[in-house]
Amino acid sequence: MNLTLPNTNRANILVVDDTPQNLRLLAGILSDKGYQVRPVPNGKLALSAAQKMPPDIVLLDIMMPDMDGYEVCQRLKDSEVTKDIPVIFISAINDVMDKVKAFAVGGVDFITKPFQVEEVLARIETHLKICSLQQSLQEKNQDLATAIYQLQATQEHLIQSEKMAALGQLIAGIAHEINTPLGIIGSSIDNISNFWDENLEKMPQFFQQLSEESQACFLALLHRSTNHETLFTSREKRKIKQQLRNELMAGGIENAEEIADSLVDMEIYDRIEELLPFFKLPDWEVVFNTAYQFASFKKSISLIQRATAKSGKVVFALKSYAHFDSKQEKVQANLHDGIEMVLTLYQNQLKHGIEVVKNYGDLPKIMCYPDDLNQVWTNLIHNALQAMDYKGILTIETKQQESDLVLKFTDDGKGIPPEVIPKIFHPFFTTKSAGEGSGLGLDIVRKIVDKHEGTIAVESVPGQTSFTVSLPIY
Ligand SMILES: Nc1ncnc2c1ncn2[C@@H]1O[C@H](COP(=O)(O)OP(=O)(O)OP(=O)(O)O)[C@@H](O)[C@H]1O
Ligand SMILES: [Mg+2]
Helix, strand or coil: CCCCCCCHHHCEEEEECCCHHHHHHHHHHHHHCCCEEEEECCHHHHHHHHHHCCCCEEEEECCCCCCCHHHHHHHHHHCCCCCCCCEEEEECCCCHHHHHHHHHCCCCEEEECCCCHHHHHHHHHHHHHHHHHHHHHHHHHHHHHHHHHHHHHHHHHHHHHHHHHHHHHHHHHHHHHHHHHHHHHHHHHHHHHHHHHHHCCHHHHHHHHCCHHHHHHHHHHHHHCCCCHHHCCHHHHHHHHHHHHHHHHHCCCCCHHHHHHHHHHCCCCCCHHHHCCHHHCCCHHHHHHHHHHHHHHHHHHHHHHHHHHHHHHHHHHHHHHCCCCCCCCCEEECHHHHHHHHHHHCHHHHCCCEEEEEEECCCCCEEECHHHHHHHHHHHHHHHHHHCCCCEEEEEEEEEECCEEEEEEEECCCCCCCCCHHHCCCCCCCCCCCCCCCCCHHHHHHHHHHHCCCEEEEEEECCEEEEEEEEECC
8 A cells, every 4th residue: 555644743742731841841852853742731721722723643641630631532532623633641640440541531542651752752653653544544435435436426327328228229129110011001002092093993894894704713813812922932932933934834825924923923823724714815914914903902901901010019019118008907818719819810821831739728717918918829829930931830738737827839940049049038139031020029928928927938949949828827
């Protein structure tokens, strides 16, 4: 430790003794050593001198008339101004009990008269040093306390800016997540409105002129045009297009290239042979073009539906962030009904390669928020389908286990790497490409499960990923 000590030789010493020779003697010795000495003959004067100008140390006789040394010391210790000044007793009394008393009232040392000059000087020097070390330590402590306070303030500031940064990220994420569906909704509405402008007047005439055969084909084309564009990558689509063109050409159809293009846009990929006679009818072109426009009309509507659902999801997540209380009440519900409803909604995506295995146990109805729980099943099933690339086995097991309902969703998809598992419930964490996933699904799931005071667990190895939801029966 590197402490700067004051020059103790310059220290200011108050010497208190009622015997004039003693007083002179002590004052003389100390002045000779360069100390500033203030000699006083009694306790009263000592106290007022110390109050006016606190000395660095007090040499105090014990036996004095009116006010003895103990009392003087006591009073010095009682005063805020003088309490820290070291007091050394100098006395002819050499009784142990008196020494004890001297220390008890706050003295730091005791010198017995007759004294050795060297001893007095050494003790004064020591106590001055101790005192100045103490002062230094106090200052250092104060500095440390200030530093800690500043650190805490900085830390709070950092936490605050960290929070602001997180909030900024959240808002940027949300802005993006809402902007994308809004863009889709906007362009879909443009399509619908163009369709309307271009076709409304032509429609009555078109339907009147339609032969029975063409009408049947028109409706078949519309029925078969589906809306799950995410099912194939553009590379796969190119392959399908080539295959369709070959089939059309083999069936002797002209414009095979153009027709194959349109069929892929309409998501009609198979059973082309059924359509071959249609492409030979005289009015096939106008019928096919109109069906194509109706199909894109239908597609625009389904895009709007999906985009609305997506922004609804973001709004739902936002509401749960703000601890928004939807004020709905819990109702009695059968959880199988909700799962079945979600499976029905996903029917289109399931029928092209997903086998759903249901191991349903006997579940009692429970008090819950069924709409929220449907979000849970939707997100878990949707994730499972995406993980399996829409091909594989989705197993749903339900059972009652003591006072919990346990619902387990297992897929045989690619699985979740162990290092990713801790992050999957974080909002906006996704491994999917933009547009395919927003990373909010499992965050919403966890919040809803929490709201039901339940738990959710995940286990995953490649080829087997299970999400298990446990909900208490109340
Ligand atoms: N069954 C699963 N198999 C493999 N990975 C999964 C499964 N479920 C979730 N994940 C992983 O967890 C991530 C986060 O899932 P979450 O549902 O929160 O977001 P998302 O599916 O990416 O997007 P969103 O659900 O908002 O459309 C996913 O991106 C995926 O990497
Ligand atoms: Mg998801």
